[in-house]
Amino acid sequence: MxxxxxxxxxxxxxxxxxxxxxxxxxxxxxxxxxxxxxxxxxxxxxxxxxxxxxxxxxxxxxxxxxxxxxxxxxxxxxxxxxxxxxxxxxxxxxxxxxxxxxxxxxxxxxxxxxxxxxxxxxxxxxxxxxxxxxxxxxxxxxxxxxxxxxxxxxxxxxxxxxxxxxxxxxxxxxxxxxxxxxxxxxxxxxxxxxxxxxxxxxxxxxxxxxxxxxxxxxxxxxxxxxxxxxxxxxxxxxxxxxxxxxxxxxxxxxxxxxxxxxxxxxxNELNIYRVNQTILRETDSFKLHFDDDIPNFTGFSLDEVMASEDSVEHKAEFEGEAIVFPNAKVALGQRALLTLVKCDLQYGVIES
Ligand SMILES: [Zn+2]
The missing domain is CATH 3.40.630.10 (Zn peptidases)
Structure with missing residues (x-):
């Protein structure tokens, strides 16, 4: 052409x-x-x-x-x-x-x-x-x-x-x-x-x-x-x-x-979340304590176990702490789960 x-x-x-x-x-x-x-x-x-x-x-x-x-x-x-x-x-x-x-x-x-x-x-x-x-x-x-x-x-x-x-x-x-x-x-x-x-x-x-x-x-x-x-x-x-x-x-x-x-x-009409926990898959024993098809932003109760490996349990630190992008199959050392809590838009911004 x-x-x-x-x-x-x-x-x-x-x-x-x-x-x-x-x-x-x-x-x-x-x-x-x-x-x-x-x-x-x-x-x-x-x-x-x-x-x-x-x-x-x-x-x-x-x-x-x-x-x-x-x-x-x-x-x-x-x-x-x-x-x-x-x-x-x-x-x-x-x-x-x-x-x-x-x-x-x-x-x-x-x-x-x-x-x-x-x-x-x-x-x-x-x-x-x-x-x-x-x-x-x-x-x-x-x-x-x-x-x-x-x-x-x-x-x-x-x-x-x-x-x-x-x-x-x-x-x-x-x-x-x-x-x-x-x-x-x-x-x-x-x-x-x-x-x-x-x-x-x-x-x-x-x-x-x-x-x-x-x-x-x-x-x-x-x-x-x-x-x-x-x-x-x-x-x-x-x-x-x-x-x-x-x-x-x-x-x-x-x-x-x-x-x-x-x-x-x-x-205030927006749902704004900050990251609370970044959970890595460190060993082969890593597992998520919820169904594979759980929707993103599903909330957990305070102290509810979201993931574990060996003797370590990853628990919700806040009532309603939500999960996003779970993936138990990532390579060792990679992020397997993020947890979120609600905040306002300027959360964590350092004043300067
Ligand atoms: Zn994409």
Missing amino acids: SSTSLVQRLKSKGDFFAISLDEPQLLENRESFELENGTQVSVLDSGIIRFTPATTPNKAVVYSCAVHGNETAPIELCDDLVTRALTGQITIVQPLLVIFANLPAIKIGQRFVEENMNRLFSGTHSKGVSVLNDERKRAKRIEEVVTEFFTSYPELSDRHHYDLHTAIRDSKHEKFAVYPYIENQPRSEEACYFLKASGIDTVLLSDKPTTTFSYFSSSQFNAQAFTLELGKVRPFGQNDMSRFSDIKSQLDDIVCTATYQPASCDL
């Missing part, structure tokens, strides 16, 4: 994601072209596309999906947005980078091929190995692209990155956000307004630096960044997209409305 016909196809069908997945060789020339509305489009890699608006922007925005390849609803949301932008159904007014992260994992319908990509950011991709596997190479490439993107707009301090996910297990709170750890800075109330407007009423405050994609953007570029868990994993075509209408309209508004401002809300 000639580059002219590729550009014509992208402008008429907008199927950048499908091409990235099934015919990535068509994107090897890394085309740049202009839409009728003046927006500049740059194909940076398979699954990575950048929109540069014709008008003066006031924020820089990154949307990412498929860091876990089987989390289809976020892929459908991003694919739909890119398609509408390419075909001129919407006009992008803020610089926008859209990333379909793990294409090989999407191909096989799995969370990952060799390892969890959301443990590879902030340079972890290149630590402790002499040869990078494909997921490590891709995480490195994604970091380069995001760095290039944010640093090309030094005048735009209002930076956003929403890393879209769906979760493996049921959840007492269907949608929730992981707010990356930030040092010596108050957490943003306006960011919480965005979450509420997006239909996300639960926020988990991370308590330490991590190797996730959202922490990378937050810590490196001071972006308003979240890992957004938008519901339960389902196969392509089986997502009830009406359940995503609020987040979809917010994601549209942020990049299509120059004066975007989320409606303010009462922060």
Whole structure:
């Protein structure tokens, strides 16, 4: 396919994601072209596309999906947005980078091929190995692209990155956000307004630096960044997209409305949790004291045993202490369970 016909196809069908997945060789020339509305489009890699608006922007925005390849609803949301932008159904007014992260994992319908990509950011991709596997190479490439993107707009301090996910297990709170750890800075109330407007009423405050994609953007570029868990994993075509209408309209508004401002809300309407215990699997005797299919955010009674190994019992230290992301099968030394208790938004923020 000639580059002219590729550009014509992208402008008429907008199927950048499908091409990235099934015919990535068509994107090897890394085309740049202009839409009728003046927006500049740059194909940076398979699954990575950048929109540069014709008008003066006031924020820089990154949307990412498929860091876990089987989390289809976020892929459908991003694919739909890119398609509408390419075909001129919407006009992008803020610089926008859209990333379909793990294409090989999407191909096989799995969370990952060799390892969890959301443990590879902030340079972890290149630590402790002499040869990078494909997921490590891709995480490195994604970091380069995001760095290039944010640093090309030094005048735009209002930076956003929403890393879209769906979760493996049921959840007492269907949608929730992981707010990356930030040092010596108050957490943003306006960011919480965005979450509420997006239909996300639960926020988990991370308590330490991590190797996730959202922490990378937050810590490196001071972006308003979240890992957004938008519901339960389902196969392509089986997502009830009406359940995503609020987040979809917010994601549209942020990049299509120059004066975007989320409606303010009462922060007391949000469930805000802090991490109370990080429980590691240290030995083969580690076990969780609840059913495999327990929903995230299930609460325990004070002193109830949640996990144990050898003679050590991990008990709830607060009435209603909730569990999230349990996984008894992680490698030794890795996190098998987080426990949470409710708090307010600025919990643990050091005054400075
Ligand atoms: Zn995920």
